[in-house]
Amino acid sequence: MKKLNLDKGGAPRQEADAREGTITTAQGTPISDDQNSLTAGPRGPVLLEDQIMREKIFHFDHERIPERVVHARGYGVHGHFELTRAIPEFSCADIFQREGEKTPVFTRFSTVAGSKGSPDVARDVRGFAVKFYTNEGNWDLVGNNMPVFFIQDAMKFPDLVHSVKPAPDRAFPQAQSAHDNFWDFISLSPEAVHMTLWTMSDRAIPRSLRFMEGFGVHTFRLVNSEGKSHFVKFHWKPKQGLQSVVWNEALKINGADPDFHRRDMWNAIDAGDYPQWDLGIQVFDDEFADEFEFDILDATKLIPEEQVPVQIIGTMTLDNNVDNFFAETEQVAFCTQNIVRGIDFTDDPLLQGRNFSYLDTQTKRLGGPNFTHIPINAPKCPVHHFQQDGHMAMRNPKGRANYEPNSWDEDGGPRENPEIGFASYSERVQGGKQRTRSETFADHYSQARQFWISQTATEQNHIAAAYTFELSKCQHERIRLRMLSHLMNVHDDLAESVAKGLGVSDLPDAAKPARKPITDLPASDALSILKNGPESFAGRKLGLFITDGADAGLVNEIEAEFTRAGAMVAIVAPQIFGAKLSDGTTKPADEKIDGGPSVLFDAVALVFSEGAGSEMANNKPSQDFLSDAFAHAKFIAWTDAAMPLIETVGLSDKIDDGMMKIDGENVGDFLRACEKLRFWERKMF
Numbered sequence: 001m002k003k004l005n006l007d008k009g010g011a012p013r014q015e016a017d018a019r020e021g022t023i024t025t026a027q028g029t030p031i032s033d034d035q036n037s038l039t040a041g042p043r044g045p046v047l048l049e050d051q052i053m054r055e056k057i058f059h060f061d062h063e064r065i066p067e068r069v070v071h072a073r074g075y076g077v078h079g080h081f082e083l084t085r086a087i088p089e090f091s092c093a094d095i096f097q098r099e100g101e102k103t104p105v106f107t108r109f110s111t112v113a114g115s116k117g118s119p120d121v122a123r124d125v126r127g128f129a130v131k132f133y134t135n136e137g138n139w140d141l142v143g144n145n146m147p148v149f150f151i152q153d154a155m156k157f158p159d160l161v162h163s164v165k166p167a168p169d170r171a172f173p174q175a176q177s178a179h180d181n182f183w184d185f186i187s188l189s190p191e192a193v194h195m196t197l198w199t200m201s202d203r204a205i206p207r208s209l210r211f212m213e214g215f216g217v218h219t220f221r222l223v224n225s226e227g228k229s230h231f232v233k234f235h236w237k238p239k240q241g242l243q244s245v246v247w248n249e250a251l252k253i254n255g256a257d258p259d260f261h262r263r264d265m266w267n268a269i270d271a272g273d274y275p276q277w278d279l280g281i282q283v284f285d286d287e288f289a290d291e292f293e294f295d296i297l298d299a300t301k302l303i304p305e306e307q308v309p310v311q312i313i314g315t316m317t318l319d320n321n322v323d324n325f326f327a328e329t330e331q332v333a334f335c336t337q338n339i340v341r342g343i344d345f346t347d348d349p350l351l352q353g354r355n356f357s358y359l360d361t362q363t364k365r366l367g368g369p370n371f372t373h374i375p376i377n378a379p380k381c382p383v384h385h386f387q388q389d390g391h392m393a394m395r396n397p398k399g400r401a402n403y404e405p406n407s408w409d410e411d412g413g414p415r416e417n418p419e420i421g422f423a424s425y426s427e428r429v430q431g432g433k434q435r436t437r438s439e440t441f442a443d444h445y446s447q448a449r450q451f452w453i454s455q456t457a458t459e460q461n462h463i464a465a466a467y468t469f470e471l472s473k474c475q476h477e478r479i480r481l482r483m484l485s486h487l488m489n490v491h492d493d494l495a496e497s498v499a500k501g502l503g504v505s506d507l508p509d510a511a512k513p514a515r516k517p518i519t520d521l522p523a524s525d526a527l528s529i530l531k532n533g534p535e536s537f538a539g540r541k542l543g544l545f546i547t548d549g550a551d552a553g554l555v556n557e558i559e560a561e562f563t564r565a566g567a568m569v570a571i572v573a574p575q576i577f578g579a580k581l582s583d584g585t586t587k588p589a590d591e592k593i594d595g596g597p598s599v600l601f602d603a604v605a606l607v608f609s610e611g612a613g614s615e616m617a618n619n620k621p622s623q624d625f626l627s628d629a630f631a632h633a634k635f636i637a638w639t640d641a642a643m644p645l646i647e648t649v650g651l652s653d654k655i656d657d658g659m660m661k662i663d664g665e666n667v668g669d670f671l672r673a674c675e676k677l678r679f680w681e682r683k684m685f
């Protein structure tokens with residue numbers, strides 16, 4: 001019998017040997033039959049003795065770990081960060097010193113409220129957490145896709161989260177904020193009003209994880225080698241541009257493809273279309289902090305880019321899907337406390353609370369203090385310390401020294417190094433112990449108003465419609481009215497539009513502000529999505545709906561032109577086998593029409609053959625395909641043969657500039673039109 005090849009620690013090496021490919025138990029014993037339990041006779045009872053069946057079921061029973069209490073549904077990908085501008089003047093962090101140097105990263109995007117299995121396009125904040133494996137230790141920038149937060153003090157976080165999660169008695173609703181508990185809490189916490197402008201905006205329903213910004217939210221510090229500190233806010237700017245879907249579309253996407261965002265990310269990376277974000281910093285000093293209208297320690301406020309420009313210092317490229325979702329995406333443990341020399345915290349009370357929470361939650365979630373030994377969490381730089389033992393200890397030091405100071409000389413293990421060691425910024429602090437909220441945090445409406453006036457009319461309509469939708473799901477009138485009383489402090493147009501949508505004819509009195517809002521803050525274009533679109537169709541997806549006999553030249557030209565522009569083309573057809581085109585070739589379909597509704601695409605083209613239009617006109621999924629594309633302000637190309645379908649869904653007298661009749665001559669024009677992404681002039685939502 002072949003001798004087992006053992007490591008010093010006793011574990012069998014995973015080397016190719018005679019057993020390669022043979023299924024074994026967790027103990028390494030080859031298994032001869034993995035289909036049948038050990039029974040007494042062919043129809044007799046299963047024997048307790050069956051160690052193979054027992055081990056298999058036992059392990060299965062323990063497969064789940066607790067899901068994250070928030071941000072349970074997430075999707076992680078690998079990549080790298082490349083520094084394009086060294087900033088030693090601001091920070092001595094190793095990662096910021098050498099232009100062109102690449103640092104590996106792991107980035108996990110998430111929704112906040114829903115469980116692990118909830119749909120991707122819920123109206124929600126998106127987590128945007130990046131783990132940088134730097135030469136001087138892991139730096140976790142655990143941000144969101146919105147630059148502000150609901151609350152100012154970590155003390156309120158459990159209440160916020162309880163209010164948005166399913167109610168404890170009925171266990172619904174799942175993954176949504178459209179319910180009484182949430183709006184009850186929010187309307188009693190005016191500090192949250194600004195953030196709700198963001199969550200009611202289309203930022204909360206991104207088209208793709210690739211098309212959204214990221215923000216570190218809190219003010220952090222950058223500290224240079226002379227110990228000088230600057231304040232900093234971190235930004236991620238997608239090179240792909242910003243894009244969201246509309247709410248009616250989101251509702252339908254969640255039915256058609258609950259995995260819409262993760263599938264999109266996986267497919268883009270799989271196809272080599274790697275998403276990229278620039279890392280930007282807003283750097284400012286104490287003087288600016290003192291002059292700024294708001295407190296820089298207040299996480300419900302942002303600093304407009306017009307006041308402190310965002311300086312780009314590097315680019316993150318995500319280019320590698322995980323090998324194993326559980327090992328990487330589930331087990332990754334982000335901790336805001338993970339910072340490196342040259343970066344430091346501020347006294348933002350939300351950040352300070354987070355620094356406790358993340359370490360605590362990872363210990364619970366991953367079962368002990370050794371989660372840093374799991375490969376996805378392990379630093380890629382050397383690690384030396386005297387921490388030892390505990391559940392699942394994988395990296396066990398050798399030798400006798402497990403304490404310091406010791407006098408074991410070269411066998412004595414690692415030592416402190418003041419030259420390169422982390423040192424906290426020596427901020428001067430004083431004050432009596434107290435539980436209080438600084439008055440400088442008290443203006444809850446001014447930036448909400450600034451956000452509102454910075455939006456295009458289309459975006460304002462979407463925000464007002466979202467408040468109306470959500471508050472219409474509140475069964476208690478007093479909650480709806482209380483929320484309206486806050487919106488009146490934001491902007492009359494917003495309050496009136498929501499009141500109208502709710503059917504409230506007498507507006508309530510405005511809520512009494514804790515501090516008089518500033519009403520003349522200027523608009524900030526950076527806050528709008530539509531003002532920051534990509535003006536390109538690259539990375540977007542065309543749904544090309546074809547039937548048997550469709551013009552092969554046209555179908556192939558559309559596909560080629562869009563692909564050349566960096567877009568994806570999905571072929572939709574009545575049968576998954578595909579369509580036989582006019583030249584006799586078969587174009588295989590990516591989706592059968594029933595499973596490929598237009599909500600999954602950014603623009604659509606209907607290339608039918610003579611007669612097919614009438615057939616499609618009688619088919620409900622085809623009707624929905626077109627009428628939804630129209631309602632969601634998408635660009636639509638069509639051939640003459642599609643007219644019966646256009647007539648059936650009542651659009652023949654509504655044909656507008658966003659609906660282009662297509663032939664071999666104008667495919668390029670259609671592509672250029674699609675670069676605007678949506679034909680908002682249609683004003684459907």
Ligand code: HDE
Pocket residue numbers: 068069070071074108109110126127128129142143144149153154155157215216217218299332333334349350351353354357358359361362
């Ligand atoms: Fe989190 N948050 N959070 N959070 N958060 C968690 O940690 C918490 C806050 C954010 O992809 C938890 O690993 C407190 C702000 C992201 O794995 C937990 C407070 C921002 C992720 C936790 C906040 C975030 C989390 C749950 C108020 C944006 C997902 C599971 C003081 C700047 C990370 C976990 C991932 C996850 C606590 C507020 C972002 C419980 C106490 C503000 C992106 O530790």
